[in-house]
Amino acid sequence: MTATHPRPAQHTAKQEWATGLTAFAAVMLFLVGVLDLCRGITAIAEDDIFVTTRNYVFAFDLTSWGWIHLALGVVAVIVSIGLLQTATWARVAGVVIAGLVIIANFLSLPYYPVWSVVMIAISGFIIWALCTVERDNLYDLSEERPQRHV
Numbered sequence: 001m002t003a004t005h006p007r008p009a010q011h012t013a014k015q016e017w018a019t020g021l022t023a024f025a026a027v028m029l030f031l032v033g034v035l036d037l038c039r040g041i042t043a044i045a046e047d048d049i050f051v052t053t054r055n056y057v058f059a060f061d062l063t064s065w066g067w068i069h070l071a072l073g074v075v076a077v078i079v080s081i082g083l084l085q086t087a088t089w090a091r092v093a094g095v096v097i098a099g100l101v102i103i104a105n106f107l108s109l110p111y112y113p114v115w116s117v118v119m120i121a122i123s124g125f126i127i128w129a130l131c132t133v134e135r136d137n138l139y140d141l142s143e144e145r146p147q148r149h150v
Helices: 013-045 062-084 088-107 111-132
Strands: none
Touching: 013 062, 013 088, 013 111, 062 088, 088 111
């Protein structure tokens, strides 16, 4: 009688790329969250930093924008921690939060135009990274993976 031993899981380049893209999205979402926190606090505390444009279609008080960015920043940081654990809820929430960050930065373009465009671009990369990875190809980023022998 022969014993059948399960073979260890093979590490493929596809799995490495998927895990890398998820880690990229998690770190970038964390960065977006922290920067939105700073932007929100700045808008709430000191309105003199931002330029105001007259007759803009989406005119809100800067304090309102500050609270919106502060809330998005807090949620983005929490979701990025979930992404490091490769949780499915975090992937869905990451796409939603990045989409909301894009909308919020588009609507606040006249107050801080260059920064808004940068945040829109980073959030677009986050959405791309989270949507291109298949769930089956992910390693758990919170666990240590076995080393690959070359």
